[in-house]
Amino acid sequence: MAELIKVVVDAMGGDYAPQEPVKAAVDAIKERKDISVILAGQEDKIKKELEKYQDYPKDRLQIAPASEVIETAEPPVFAIRKKKDSSIVVGLNLVKRKEADAFVSSGSTGAVLVGGQVLVGRAKGVERPPLAPLIPTMDGVSLLIDCGANVDARPSHLVQFAKMGAIYMEEVVGIKNPRVAIVNNGAEEEKGNALVKETFPLLKQTEGINFIGSIEARDIPAGYADVIVCEAFVGNVILKLYEGLGTALIKKIKEGLMSTARSKIGALLVKPALKETMKSFDATEYGGAPLLGLKGLVVKTHGSAAAVEIKNAIFQCVQFKQQKVNEKIAEHLQPLAAQEDSHEK
Amino acid sequence: MAELIKVVVDAMGGDYAPQEPVKAAVDAIKERKDISVILAGQEDKIKKELEKYQDYPKDRLQIAPASEVIETAEPPVFAIRKKKDSSIVVGLNLVKRKEADAFVSSGSTGAVLVGGQVLVGRAKGVERPPLAPLIPTMDGVSLLIDCGANVDARPSHLVQFAKMGAIYMEEVVGIKNPRVAIVNNGAEEEKGNALVKETFPLLKQTEGINFIGSIEARDIPAGYADVIVCEAFVGNVILKLYEGLGTALIKKIKEGLMSTARSKIGALLVKPALKETMKSFDATEYGGAPLLGLKGLVVKTHGSAAAVEIKNAIFQCVQFKQQKVNEKIAEHLQPLAAQEDSHEK
Numbered sequence: 001m002a003e004l005i006k007v008v009v010d011a012m013g014g015d016y017a018p019q020e021p022v023k024a025a026v027d028a029i030k031e032r033k034d035i036s037v038i039l040a041g042q043e044d045k046i047k048k049e050l051e052k053y054q055d056y057p058k059d060r061l062q063i064a065p066a067s068e069v070i071e072t073a074e075p076p077v078f079a080i081r082k083k084k085d086s087s088i089v090v091g092l093n094l095v096k097r098k099e100a101d102a103f104v105s106s107g108s109t110g111a112v113l114v115g116g117q118v119l120v121g122r123a124k125g126v127e128r129p130p131l132a133p134l135i136p137t138m139d140g141v142s143l144l145i146d147c148g149a150n151v152d153a154r155p156s157h158l159v160q161f162a163k164m165g166a167i168y169m170e171e172v173v174g175i176k177n178p179r180v181a182i183v184n185n186g187a188e189e190e191k192g193n194a195l196v197k198e199t200f201p202l203l204k205q206t207e208g209i210n211f212i213g214s215i216e217a218r219d220i221p222a223g224y225a226d227v228i229v230c231e232a233f234v235g236n237v238i239l240k241l242y243e244g245l246g247t248a249l250i251k252k253i254k255e256g257l258m259s260t261a262r263s264k265i266g267a268l269l270v271k272p273a274l275k276e277t278m279k280s281f282d283a284t285e286y287g288g289a290p291l292l293g294l295k296g297l298v299v300k301t302h303g304s305a306a307a308v309e310i311k312n313a314i315f316q317c318v319q320f321k322q323q324k325v326n327e328k329i330a331e332h333l334q335p336l337a338a339q340e341d342s343h344e345k
Numbered sequence: 346m347a348e349l350i351k352v353v354v355d356a357m358g359g360d361y362a363p364q365e366p367v368k369a370a371v372d373a374i375k376e377r378k379d380i381s382v383i384l385a386g387q388e389d390k391i392k393k394e395l396e397k398y399q400d401y402p403k404d405r406l407q408i409a410p411a412s413e414v415i416e417t418a419e420p421p422v423f424a425i426r427k428k429k430d431s432s433i434v435v436g437l438n439l440v441k442r443k444e445a446d447a448f449v450s451s452g453s454t455g456a457v458l459v460g461g462q463v464l465v466g467r468a469k470g471v472e473r474p475p476l477a478p479l480i481p482t483m484d485g486v487s488l489l490i491d492c493g494a495n496v497d498a499r500p501s502h503l504v505q506f507a508k509m510g511a512i513y514m515e516e517v518v519g520i521k522n523p524r525v526a527i528v529n530n531g532a533e534e535e536k537g538n539a540l541v542k543e544t545f546p547l548l549k550q551t552e553g554i555n556f557i558g559s560i561e562a563r564d565i566p567a568g569y570a571d572v573i574v575c576e577a578f579v580g581n582v583i584l585k586l587y588e589g590l591g592t593a594l595i596k597k598i599k600e601g602l603m604s605t606a607r608s609k610i611g612a613l614l615v616k617p618a619l620k621e622t623m624k625s626f627d628a629t630e631y632g633g634a635p636l637l638g639l640k641g642l643v644v645k646t647h648g649s650a651a652a653v654e655i656k657n658a659i660f661q662c663v664q665f666k667q668q669k670v671n672e673k674i675a676e677h678l679q680p681l682a683a684q685e686d687s688h689e690k
Contacts, residue, residue: 137593138593138596138597151530151537151538151539152538152539183582185496185577185578185581185582186581192496192578193496193497193578194496194497196578216581216585216589217581217582217583217584217585217586217589218585218586218588218589219589220586220589221586221589221590221592221593221594222589222592222593232530233530233537233538233541233579234578234579234582236530236531236561236562237528237530237562237579237582237583238562238582238586239562240561240562240563241562241563241565241566241583241586241587241590242586242590243563244561244562244563244564244565244566244567245566245586245587245590245591245594246590246594247566247567248482248566248567248626249566249590249594249626251483252483252622252623252625252626253598253619253622253623255622256615256618256619256621256622256623257615257618257619259618259621259622260617260618262614262615262617262618263614263615263617263618263619265611265614266610266611266612266613266614266615266616266618267611267614267615268611269607269608269610269611269612269614270601270602270607270608270611270612270615271611272605272607272608273601273602273605273607273608273611274598274601274602274608276601276604277597277598277600277601277604278597278598278601280597281593281594281597
């Protein structure tokens, strides 16, 4: 039998906790035999929630008691330091102590990012762990790397993002020889801000990635690249504009459909097909965003995540572990770190 | 009678030149008596195009002959220096020599930006002239400032962008006390990259603008602010993602509408209403983007601009001139420049 992958799920994180995380855990272990889940959170609440379910493999579900809850609005660094018995800190510590392989949370993004770096720790050679969500495109998904909390990256960070992103897309998402591009304000090589201009030639030299050059923001939704490399401030703008523009357009379309008697009748007929279409372009539909480059795996799911998104994130963790992604990342980043060390001397 | 405003139109610029620029010129002077247009470009082509029109006030239309054409792909600085007899250089020189009030072009963005700065020149006190397109929102338009060619701005540039943008929205677009916000990766004041963190307190102190704080990219399409201040690289990402995501979503929706027999019938009924809706959210529908802070006005319209967009840009120029926007910008920026000078000493 295959190795059992242990995933900690934050039972207290997100808008629909503990219901959705608990449901996700139960569904995940029912669906796949190679997973064991640890639910981190307030024991009484989790147990009460689990009472809803009868028929699941109880031997592959544990509870890691954690009395505190980190709220979304709390300053992350302070929360991680102060709330030692929170589900996020307890869960991340399980990964740190190798008692679990991965941690999945819909809770405070800031706390998960800070906690991931501080508690689980960066893997050797990794300068900065990027947060890398999958965003929908015309013909699939692309990995947007980095959307994390640490802005103003250096060129060497971006090179590492490119490598980690390529490994993730190849091994976890299953895209062969993924196309890597850097976000730029023009397609020509001479375009760019200081960071991009400095990073571009480094990416061209980087072995083992399929670097295709610059990508303009216009071409991101068309799916011109599989790995979209950018600094976190820019990544944040892209990710949030995706959400905001999608929401605004859907609202506009609904208004449009209700604007005339004729369109109202048509609206009834197109509604189901349109709903399906919009779903395929909804950034929130694509499971979690991994925080890459740590000693374990940490996956952040949306605050509004339903059980299915959390379950998909759990499955991502299994793929991640089975494909030995961390080992592969370590292998590819080591030489760079060594190079940098020798440069600094 | 009101003062006659003279606008130079680049007859050779854009995908549909000279047809659309010439039509725009003719339509503009037919529609308003306070405008005179100079068409810059190859005389024979312009004259041939003008033969299509009979009934227009010929006394308010001149031709400024220019034998050369700057192509979109040419390196801007080189093109401006080399092609002295191009429609862009000839047109901008007319503004420089005060023989015209404004220049409108659908040609090479780079050449228009470089030429505007080099030939027309920055107004006194302006550190960097921003390119500021209007983008559609749920309930109108917002000014995205800066989307220009010069990236990596300094905080003092962003403060000037805020002031110029506020004046433009108030005087030209007619929004009273426009809300000014800075693009950030979070709503809290402590968020931001180095540039935003340094700029935020300066904007708070800036008198005469209605600064409402940070805006996340998610909230831009909802229309939370009238003036969206950002550095040009970020502005470029926002503008182009707007275009790209809009195009992708419309394509997806069309696919969705054609996916079932039921939806196909509905599609026929909703099509006119939907078309109208999408048009209201199309970034290309909102006339030109002014290059602010110059000694004259330079407006860049889309490469794919039809006559109606160019005509609207011509009307913008009139409003700009009549509201004495340049004088107001000079008035508001002067004190800052003086301050900076004294700091530097």
